[in-house]
Amino acid sequence: MLxxxxxxxxxxxxxxxxxxxxxxxxxxxxxxxxIVAYLAAALTGVVxxxxxxxxxxxxxxxxEAGMKAFVGALLGAGLMWAARTWLTLPLPFSLGxxxxxxxxxxxxxxxxxxxGGLAITSLAxxxxxxxxxxxxxxxxxxxxxxxxxxxxxxxxxxxxxxPAGGDDLGEDLDAEAEKPRARK
Numbered sequence: 001m002l003x004x005x006x007x008x009x010x011x012x013x014x015x016x017x018x019x020x021x022x023x024x025x026x027x028x029x030x031x032x033x034x035i036v037a038y039l040a041a042a043l044t045g046v047v048x049x050x051x052x053x054x055x056x057x058x059x060x061x062x063x064e065a066g067m068k069a070f071v072g073a074l075l076g077a078g079l080m081w082a083a084r085t086w087l088t089l090p091l092p093f094s095l096g097x098x099x100x101x102x103x104x105x106x107x108x109x110x111x112x113x114x115x116g117g118l119a120i121t122s123l124a125x126x127x128x129x130x131x132x133x134x135x136x137x138x139x140x141x142x143x144x145x146x147x148x149x150x151x152x153x154x155x156x157x158x159x160x161x162x163p164a165g166g167d168d169l170g171e172d173l174d175a176e177a178e179k180p181r182a183r184k
């Protein structure tokens with residue numbers, strides 16, 4: 001089950017990162033400068049935090065998704081720094097208008113760009129990493145056994161017997177309930 005969740009998270013992240021990168025490329029930021037790249041990575045981290053793992057629309061997931069979104073923004077910006085610093089592998093093919101040399105990273109104007117320098121590749125890589133982490137981290141309660149145990153309900157009109165253990169608390173409460181109350 002773990003590889004399925006990991007793959008689902010990676011796919012969610014790839015889709016989100018590629019869509020944000022595609023949007024940036026269409027806006028003219030195919031090879032963005034530092035400020036645009038870090039802001040886009042933070043935005044991508046927020047969106048991945050809201051949809052990966054336990055999504056925001058799931059029952060009782062608003063706080064968890066909000067925390068993941070906040071941490072995703074911080075991690076996204078940090079991972080963008082790592083991508084721009086270390087993912088300097090040049091692309092072997094041209095991406096057309098979605099790619100190009102990133103002048104802010106000192107890439108040659110004749111190059112196709114690098115994995116860390118292009119919006120569509122760097123954001124997709126960052127979002128895939130975050131999505132995979134968030135989906136693997138989301139362990140459903142039924143698998144771990146650590147969740148609350150469900151107790152069978154008594155049929156209507158029947159009482160469930162108290163556990164044998166000499167606990168007289170229930171008898172004391174019953175005796176107290178039968179006493180007539182004095183009026184003041």
